[in-house]
Amino acid sequence: MVIAPYAVFQQRQLTDIESLQATHDRMHSEVSRLHEENLRLKNNVEELEGTVMRLEDVEGAINMLTETQGLSVQEFSKQVEDNRQILAKMQNNLKTSVLQNLLTVIMRCDTDGDFTVKEEELEGLLKRLKSITGVRVREESFRNLVAQSNGNIDAVMEMIKDVMDADNPNGKQNENPIFELDQSS
Secondary structure, eight states: OOHHHHHHHHHHHHHHHHHHHHHHHHHHHHHHHHHHHHHHHHHHHHHHHHHHHHHHHHHHHHHHHHHHHOOOHHHHHHHHHHHHHHHHHHHHHHHHHHHHHHHHHHHHHOTTSSSBOOHHHHHHHHHHHHTSTTEEEOHHHHHHHHHHTTTBHHHHHHHHHHHHHHTOTTSOOOSSOSEEEOTTO
């Protein structure tokens, strides 16, 4: 008679352990994927830095050509402006990639799919957000906003929208953004 309740208790313990192991395996897989994504983003940043250096070299070479071949200053200015636009597009592509990673991490941390960040999901989410290259997270502000919104993912998405609006002259400017793109990465 005493054995049946104890067997049920042991079965629940085994089920809990299996569930924890599956969660651990998923988190390990996600961390590995994010590590690979960070490496890819780091390579993109290094490539952009190399491109900037090459553009500066090209600018110097064009200056020399302008002096020796007598090209007009207007033509040279147009080429420099074209190079600036190309660089701006490349930086925008990098920003878009980082924002996409933010969205992916946030959505994947909602393990039960209820569009709410629960306390048990919050630590894993913060850990993953901090591991994204090119993003700084103000942890205390993030925790406060999640608590104020009862973990509503829409509020977290608004934080990301603030990052996108920061570069828009007509967008709202948040003086203390929770996410900041690190332009030096």
